Amino acid sequence: MYEKFSAGFGLKNRHLQTVYASFFRKNVPIDFEVEEFVLSDGDFLECFWSYADKKEKQMPTVVLFHGLTGSYRSSYILGMIHALNSAGLNTVLMHFRGCGTKANLLPRSYHSGESGDALEFIQSLRKRNPLSDVYAVGFSLGANMLLKLLGEMAKNSLIKKAVAISAPMQLDTCANFINEGFSKIYQKRLVGDLNKSLDKKYDKHDMFSHINLKREDIVKLKTFWDFDGAYTAPVHGFKSAEDYYTKCSSRQFLKNIQTPTLIIHALDDPFMSSDVIPNENELSPFITLEVSQNGGHVGFVGGSIFKPEYWLEKRAIRFFS
Incomplete structure (x- = not known):
């Protein structure tokens, strides 16, 4: 039985949960190998690889999808990569168009439902290493995109297991909520x-x-x-x-998902109201939905304010293993 999330001492405030790691976390430097993945329309994605063991590159790979305006610099990305590598999993951060170190080539960019780019990249991974399992973790916008992709692939999924964190599963509701009050x-x-x-x-x-x-x-x-x-x-x-x-909005795709998927959400998320949380009858049998009282948006910091513990990383590793 896994340990349910409990906010760290002095860290129950939703905003502190949301911003704590960005301001106070000291991340371990990651030695990335950068791949420019060319898309079918001529544009490209910057994919940042980090290996658990560079001598064993055929190991299972976890594809990470960042949130809005996120990148390899984001503390939640660096923390998750370090934790997954330490657990023996290779990782690759697929930057959405224009979110890495270079501007993309076309007038278009990316959005919460752009699952086509991710599908092309994952198909490429499976062709390159057909015997290596592919897992996925999505954060915020990337989590919404990932859930939509899983629903679209349904029984033909190329992903073994997936974790979606703080997904804005009802986009209009989120756009309204974040336009109110302190949000x-x-x-x-x-x-x-x-x-x-x-x-x-x-x-x-x-x-x-x-x-x-x-x-x-x-x-x-x-x-x-x-x-x-x-x-x-x-x-x-x-x-x-x-x-x-x-x-x-990914909520409408959840019933079609046939990949073991963990959705992690906090009731005090300052980016969205609890109205985005799906009902039980909207979930496929392959989905585990875990909702906690605290955690903020892509936060979930346990321990204490002076000795924080990043629960999301431990939970994702337990789910994959």
């Missing part, structure tokens, strides 16, 4: 970063012809509804932000 602080930071990335695209592309938005009007995008309506939806072929949220 607007997170929205301001994230949308600000997205706006900066969009602004850089105007240096290389005629973005106005793609999304009908003048460069000087980017600063007017204040909410996720604004950004997704102005950029994400039109550049990725959706009719509107609402259309994008409706088609890409």
